[in-house]
Amino acid sequence: MRITNSLMSKNFMRNLNNNMKSVYKYQEQLSTMEQVSRPSDDPLKVSKVLDLNNEIKQNEEYKSTINDSIDFTNAQDSALANATNSMQRIYTLTQQAANGTYNDQDRDAIRTEVENEIDTLLDSLNTSFGGRYIFAGNNTTTKPLPFEKELDDEGNFAGIIYNGTTEEDGISGNTTKEIARGVNVELQTDGRALMNSQSAEDNLGSFFNELLTALDDNNTEDLGGDLLGRVDSEMNNIVNLRTNIGATTNRLKAAKDRNESEFLNLKTTYSNTQDIDLAETYMQYSMEMVAYEASLQMGNKILQSSLLNYM
Numbered sequence: 001m002r003i004t005n006s007l008m009s010k011n012f013m014r015n016l017n018n019n020m021k022s023v024y025k026y027q028e029q030l031s032t033m034e035q036v037s038r039p040s041d042d043p044l045k046v047s048k049v050l051d052l053n054n055e056i057k058q059n060e061e062y063k064s065t066i067n068d069s070i071d072f073t074n075a076q077d078s079a080l081a082n083a084t085n086s087m088q089r090i091y092t093l094t095q096q097a098a099n100g101t102y103n104d105q106d107r108d109a110i111r112t113e114v115e116n117e118i119d120t121l122l123d124s125l126n127t128s129f130g131g132r133y134i135f136a137g138n139n140t141t142t143k144p145l146p147f148e149k150e151l152d153d154e155g156n157f158a159g160i161i162y163n164g165t166t167e168e169d170g171i172s173g174n175t176t177k178e179i180a181r182g183v184n185v186e187l188q189t190d191g192r193a194l195m196n197s198q199s200a201e202d203n204l205g206s207f208f209n210e211l212l213t214a215l216d217d218n219n220t221e222d223l224g225g226d227l228l229g230r231v232d233s234e235m236n237n238i239v240n241l242r243t244n245i246g247a248t249t250n251r252l253k254a255a256k257d258r259n260e261s262e263f264l265n266l267k268t269t270y271s272n273t274q275d276i277d278l279a280e281t282y283m284q285y286s287m288e289m290v291a292y293e294a295s296l297q298m299g300n301k302i303l304q305s306s307l308l309n310y311m
Helices: 002-032 043-097 104-125 204-216 220-224 226-274 278-310
Strands: 147-151 157-162 175-180 183-187
Touching (some): 043 175, 043 183, 043 204, 043 220, 043 226, 104 147, 104 157, 104 204, 175 226, 183 226, 204 220, 204 226
Antiparallel strands (some): 147 157, 175 183
């Protein structure tokens, strides 16, 4: 009889312990609102949850890169818009200076304004965003400025020096950003495109030098001919680069939409995998509590019988 009661007591304690584990399981799920908290709960599901967490974190990193790149290209577009305005003003001034009715004093005034517009243009091209020069190639944080005005011994304008990535560096001056797994986009940061070199000695800086010299010499023939055409060419070069940057911005915005859609899908999958069904879990918890309390009541009777048998 004592052996039977002892066996019943052991079985009771084992069942009670199992009931306690079930109650604790659903208590923890209700507390954390998650189905699994440790690998022992469900190794396969925990592995899937971890993979989804990594996917979500990577998605957020891509989102940050995309948003930063969009802001960067917007800053580039704004800078080139200002540069275009400067070139348009230089075109108008060159056209005016080519007019034979203008005298030397008029052209001196025009020259002064042209030089001021050149300075304004360089200020636009030297724009920085978040501490990075937007047209310095890979030299985004180094000084001197990417576009530096070169002066002769008398302090007059002599050209433009580009201090960004050069051919000697042996690398592209554009910046590559990964915006999705295996998907890269190239930001147009190579300022050499803006120098618009026609040859080793002929670029944006040398053109401005020729323009200012023609104004000094009252050379209306060159001002109204080749130089006026070159202003138009340099302006178109800036507009073309701005167009390319606009296309990059559109691609980034499309990538942002895809990224947001993927994020929602990942969060939905994560929720379906990890989040509990509150109503169902609470019902399971209530059922386990009823079973646990019933086990306790039954246990009291079993333990009392066992004690009486020993008395």
